[in-house]
């Protein structure tokens with residue numbers, strides 16, 4: 314068990330508008346920042362009451378919480394044990410139900426969803442693979458920043474109900490048009506619905522020289538463009554791709570992927586171990 318006495322209390326930044334969230338985060342868990350709030354605002358504009366919502370890369374659970382407070386049936390997934398525990402605590406704190414699983418993206422769940430939302434790691438890094446542990450797992454995403462985004466773009470279309478929506482946020486440094494193209498290739502109607510130019514945060518500042526060497530940031534420029542990509546599966550369409558080796562159910566229920574899959578049971582906050590908060 315993690316020692317929850319180490320929890321950092323609730324002075325995380327909040328959006329100017331939106332639900333009054335009282336979030337806490339265990340050390341090392343990504344605290345909501347501009348990208349989180351941009352996506353939370355976009356998420357809040359969706360039809361969430363009664364919708365089956367999947368929050369991939371949940372971190373503190375800020376997006377899962379936004380959906381749950383709006384009456385959605387929420388499943389949240391994070392590969393980090395601390396993040397899964399944090400998200401679970403934050404849902405519990407707000408007395409809303411939600412299933413939080415520790416696992417690897419869509420491999421952690423079966424079933425289909427009305428909304429798949431994600432603020433994935435997207436910062437280009439000098440190493441080609443993704444870190445297996447540590448804080449950087451929240452942002453480092455291979456040399457082009459797309460290791461996690463590409464997996465989501467390829468797998469999510471096959472896990473949407475007809476009329477369902479994928480909502481992703483990331484920076485221009487990871488290539489916004491490629492995200493739109495990949496989701497379109499999956500049979501979705503994809504477009505950028507929000508663009509915001511923002512000053513670099515600490516991670517981007519630290520990475521600026523590398524990003525400039527790749528030509529992704531102009532000399533002297535200290536801004537990035539964040540974009541929300543919204544992609545809809547047309548009602549009545551068959552998904553162009555099916556993820557998870559045929560594990561997509563009829564959509565009547567969401568279950569954690571079993572131990573035969575990439576995710577395995579791991580006790581109370583186990584990989585893909587399902588816990589519903591009260």
Ligand SMILES: C[S@@+](CC[C@H](N)C(=O)[O-])C[C@H]1O[C@@H](n2cnc3c(N)ncnc32)[C@H](O)[C@@H]1O
Pocket residue numbers: 343344345346348349369370371372373374375376390391392393396416417418431432433434450451452461
């Ligand atoms: C940028 S943070 C976003 C946190 C939160 N959703 C937010 O918007 O503030 C990315 C999160 O993705 C998680 N993550 C990284 N790789 C993952 C994977 N393969 N499967 C699930 N979660 C992953 C990290 O642990 C981290 O919590």
